[in-house]
Each structure stands twice: as C-alpha cells, then as structure tokens.
Amino acid sequence: MAVPEGPFVVGVDSSTQSTKVLIVDSTTGEIVARGQAPHTVTPGPGHESDPEQWWTALRDALDQCGDLVHRVSAISVGGQQHGLVTLDADGRPVRPALLWNDVRSAPQRDRLVEELGGPREWAERMGSVPAPAFTVTKWAWLREHEPESVAATRAVRLPHDYLTERLTGEATTDRGDASGTGWWASRSQTYDERVLEHVGLPPELLPRVLGHGEAAGTVRPQLPLPAGTLVATGTGDNMAAAVGLGLRPGQPVLSLGTSGTVYSVSDHRPADPSGTVSGFADAGTGWLPLACTLNCTLAVDRVAALLNVHREEVSTGGELTMFPFLDGERTPNLPYAAGLLHGLRHDTDSGQVLQAAYDGAVFALLRALDQVLGEDGAEGGTYDAARSADRSGAETPLLLIGGGAKGTAWRQTVLRLSGRPVQVPRAEELVALGAAAQAAGLLLGEDAAAVARRWDTAAGMAYPAVPRDEPTLERLTSALAGADTLLRGARP
Numbered sequence: 264m265a266v267p268e269g270p271f272v273v274g275v276d277s278s279t280q281s282t283k284v285l286i287v288d289s290t291t292g293e294i295v296a297r298g299q300a301p302h303t304v305t306p307g308p309g310h311e312s313d314p315e316q317w318w319t320a321l322r323d324a325l326d327q328c329g330d331l332v333h334r335v336s337a338i339s340v341g342g343q344q345h346g347l348v349t350l351d352a353d354g355r356p357v358r359p360a361l362l363w364n365d366v367r368s369a370p371q372r373d374r375l376v377e378e379l380g381g382p383r384e385w386a387e388r389m390g391s392v393p394a395p396a397f398t399v400t401k402w403a404w405l406r407e408h409e410p411e412s413v414a415a416t417r418a419v420r421l422p423h424d425y426l427t428e429r430l431t432g433e434a435t436t437d438r439g440d441a442s443g444t445g446w447w448a449s450r451s452q453t454y455d456e457r458v459l460e461h462v463g464l465p466p467e468l469l470p471r472v473l474g475h476g477e478a479a480g481t482v483r484p485q486l487p488l489p490a491g492t493l494v495a496t497g498t499g500d501n502m503a504a505a506v507g508l509g510l511r512p513g514q515p516v517l518s519l520g521t522s523g524t525v526y527s528v529s530d531h532r533p534a535d536p537s538g539t540v541s542g543f544a545d546a547g548t549g550w551l552p553l554a555c556t557l558n559c560t561l562a563v564d565r566v567a568a569l570l571n572v573h574r575e576e577v578s579t580g581g582e583l584t585m586f587p588f589l590d591g592e593r594t595p596n597l598p599y600a601a602g603l604l605h606g607l608r609h610d611t612d613s614g615q616v617l618q619a620a621y622d623g624a625v626f627a628l629l630r631a632l633d634q635v636l637g638e639d640g641a642e643g644g645t646y647d648a649a650r651s652a653d654r655s656g657a658e659t660p661l662l663l664i665g666g667g668a669k670g671t672a673w674r675q676t677v678l679r680l681s682g683r684p685v686q687v688p689r690a691e692e693l694v695a696l697g698a699a700a701q702a703a704g705l706l707l708g709e710d711a712a713a714v715a716r717r718w719d720t721a722a723g724m725a726y727p728a729v730p731r732d733e734p735t736l737e738r739l740t741s742a743l744a745g746a747d748t749l750l751r752g753a754r755p
C-alpha cells in the first residue's frame with residue numbers, strides 16, 4: 264500500500280458524548296491517525312457540559328494522533344448543534360453550556376412561538392418552528408432563571424464556534440450551525456433583529472457568519488498544531504455528516520447516535536409549520552431538512568442495562584410497544600414525556616422488551632422521514648418519489664450512520680420498519696470525515712462535498728429491502744394515539 268503523503272487535514276467531531284479526531288490524507292481520504300476523549304454530561308432534567316472540557320478533550324484526542332499532528336495543513340470542527348455557550352469578558356464560560364437535549368426551556372419555547380407570530384410565521388421567516396433544543400429557547404430560559412449569568416455574558420457561541428474561536432482567536436460561525444439557533448432567519452439568511460430584540464440578546468454578542476468556503480482563520484501559536492494551520496468554517500454535526508457523505512438531494516440519511524436524526528439535502532428552503540422538520544441550512548449554499556429525536560442509542564442502551572442484557576440480545580414475538588422517551592421527546596413533540604411500556608404478559612421475555620425499545624426509537628424517526636423527504640420536494644412539500652429512485656428504478660437506499668449503525672439489532676430494526684433498502688457506509692466517523700473534507704476543501708480550493716465524494720465515503724454494505732412490518736407499525740401508531748395524555752405529561 265502506498266505510504267500516505269498528504270497534505271494531511273484534521274476533522275473534529277465534538278459531539279454530546281465525546282470528541283473524535285481524524286487525521287486524513289487529503290489526496291486519498293485515507294484515515295492515518297485518530298483520537299477520542301470523553302465528555303461529561305450532567306444527568307437529570309437538565310443536560311449541561313463544560314465547554315472547557317470540550318477543549319481539553321480536543322487537545323487529548325489530538326495528542327493521541329502522535330507526531331502526525333505536527334504535519335497537518337488544515338483543520339475544521341463539526342460540533343453538536345444548538346448548545347448555548349455563554350462567555351465572559353475574558354472569553355471564559357460564565358456557566359456550563361445548556362445542551363440540545365435539555366428540555367427545561369419547553370415553556371419558554373411555547374411562549375416564543377406564540378409571541379412571535381405562531382408556527383406558520385416562524386416556519387416561513389426563520390425556516391423552523393423552534394423546538395426546546397434551539398438556542399434561543401435556552402437563552403430565554405437563562406434570562407428567567409439566571410439573570411446574573413445573562414448579565415455577565417459578553418459573547419454567545421455554539422459548541423463548534425467556541426472551539427473554532429479557541430483555535431483562531433476569531434469569533435466566527437457558519438450558516439448551517441447558525442440555522443439551529445432560532446435567531447438566524449433562513450428567509451433573509453441573516454441574524455433576525457426582531458427575535459434578538461424580543462429575547463434581549465444584543466447582536467454584537469454573536470459571531471460573524473462566514474460565507475461558504477471562507478476560512479475561519481489560522482491556528483494561533485502554542486497550540487498542539489502547527490501555527491498558521493488553516494481553519495475552515497466548521498459546522499453543526501449533522502451538516503458535517505451530510506458533507507462527509509457527499510450527499511446529493513433525494514438521498515435520505517438516518518443517523519443513530521446520542522440523538523437520532525433523519526435528513527436529506529435540498530435545493531429548496533424548507534418551511535414546515537408542523538415543527539416536525541427543522542429547516543436547517545447545510546454547510547454549503549443549500550438546505551438540510553431534518554427531524555431529530557432525543558432518545559436513541561443511549562435510551563436503548565439504558566433499557567438493555569435495566570434488563571441486564573447485551574444490546575444485541577433481542578428476541579421476536581409478543582405484542583409489546585415501548586416509547587423509550589427517557590429524556591422527554593422532540594419528535595414527536597412531547598418534552599414532558601417519560602418512557603412508556605405497554606403489552607406486558609407472563610410470557611414476555613427480556614429480549615422482547617429490548618426489541619420494543621429499538622422499535623419505539625426507530626418508529627419515531629421513520630414517522631418523520633416522509634415529512635423530511637416532503638420538505639426536500641421541488642414543489643414545496645410533495646415528495647417526488649422519482650428523485651428517490653436510481654436509474655434502474657430501485658428505491659434510493661437509506662444511508663444508516665452514527666454509532667448505532669454498527670449494531671445488528673439497529674440495522675435489522677431499520678430494515679424491518681422502513682421497508683427500504685439500507686446502506687451502511689464503511690466509513691464510521693462521518694461527522695469528523697465531513698469536517699476533514701471541509702478542511703481539505705479549503706486547503707485545495709475544492710467543494711467539500713465533492714472532496715468527500717472523491718474519497719468515496721458513502722460506499723459500504725448494502726442491504727436489500729425487506730417487506731415492511733406493518734402489524735408492528737400499526738400497533739405503535741395506535742399505542743401512540745392511545746397514550747397521548749400520558750405522554751404529554753405534566754409540566755414539571
């Protein structure tokens with residue numbers, strides 16, 4: 264095999280549970296070194312992490328890559344979306360970051376939607392009806408609950424902005440991640456003065472939104488990378504994964520990680536007034552209609568741990584339904600929900616209970632997939648099936664990514680409940696690869712998604728479609744309707 268010659272680039276995925284770093288040969292896409300370091304997330308009703316720890320984790324993960332770190336030419340950071348990072352006058356976090364899966368801001372979210380024109384106005388102007396995940400709702404929560412933290416705040420950042428700024432010293436963001444704040448309007452593609460004024464956030468506290476392909480800066484001296492290393496814009500983790508797959512319109516993705524997401528890229532600006540589909544911008548000049556669940560791999564792993572079985576020890580049979588909404592849920596919009604199990608019998612075994620958790624998690628994502636693909640449609644919401652078929656007329660495979668995609672039980676559940684062909688890319692770290700492609704794109708003057716396509720990152724195991732398990736889908740649909748009052752829950 265040829266010795267990698269570079270130039271080398273670094274892709275970073277600073278996600279909820281850990282920081283992952285890849286050093287990639289920009290010519291071939293070969294991964295030549297990797298590192299990973301964990302993050303701590305507070306348990307309980309709120310989910311918070313210390314941004315300083317993300318920075319330490321990034322340095323640790325880079326250290327694990329060995330001497331190659333000193334030979335890299337460019338870097339880019341993909342980060343978990345939406346997190347509210349508040350910095351003081353010295354650039355230090357005022358308090359831990361409020362994360363995307365912290366639903367304490369659900370009451371503020373409801374008020375903001377109502378006070379600023381209702382769901383249709385939000386969707387049409389901003390691109391999304393905000394969920395409690397969105398940064399603007401967290402800022403509104405902080406104003407109510409910790410006015411002293413707000414008073415001490417001199418800068419507001421997203422997770423990837425924070426890390427990029429630590430690398431460059433420049434306050435920058437990109438349109439992809441900015442589109443998940445709730446204060447960046449997709450219609451005007453600028454920060455929205457009306458929203459900012461309403462929530463008392465001075466625009467000068469926000470970073471500059473870089474244009475497509477613009478550099479964020481260069482690495483400051485005395486960091487673990489060569490001084491002067493180019494720093495690309497970076498973006499939110501889902502936008503980075505879309506780049507990492509070299510995604511084209513009509514190719515659906517299902518990502519199984521801490522969050523579950525379904526999305527595609529689109530040339531059309533999404534505007535879903537139901538709020539199921541977030542109308543994000545992508546990392547280029549297009550769009551990324553996306554639906555996200557709060558309960559995915561961690562929830563299913565938690566159920567396996569409660570049952571004291573391995574995550575692959577599932578069994579068939581029984582008539583169980585489970586909605587594993589341990590953290591409340593975003594899709595469907597049930598922020599005050601808790602997990603729910605229905606249909607237990609004397610002969611139910613633990614494998615069936617675990618399978619019901621997988622089914623519930625995948626069902627929530629697949630229910631949203633048609634709406635996501637509808638937002639991708641050319642005529643404002645009608646899913647164009649023809650675009651989702653290849654030249655032979657076969658349905659375009661669902662690309663299955665994220666840590667869960669490594670698991671057999673996850674793969675089989677998606678196949679059975681989607682009835683679609685599924686493709687699992689061999690490349691596992693698509694967020695970090697997408698960030699690496701951004702860095703390579705900046706270095707080589709190429710489009711980042713084209714770089715990823717050149718690296719052939721989406722290639723992998725192809726599973727043909729199997730008949731859709733309609734009885735299970737029907738059982739889940741009717742259980743969801745029947746359990747509505749319970750799942751709406753009482754506001755704490």
Ligand SMILES: Nc1ncnc2c1ncn2[C@@H]1O[C@H](COP(=O)(O)OP(=O)(O)O)[C@@H](O)[C@H]1O
Pocket residue numbers: 278279280281519520521522560561564574665666667668669670671673
């Ligand atoms: N071999 C595996 N089989 C099934 N699930 C796995 C496997 N390895 C990791 N996972 C799951 O992947 C999850 C992490 O996914 P990842 O996409 O890395 O998370 P994040 O969303 O934080 O980036 C873990 O919660 C774990 O449940």
Ligand SMILES: O=C(CO)[C@@H](O)[C@H](O)COP(=O)(O)O
Pocket residue numbers: 278279280342343344345363396443499500501520521522523524541555
């Ligand atoms: O909130 C969303 C998307 O809107 C999440 O997808 C976050 O971006 C967190 O991602 P992971 O840590 O699960 O990768």
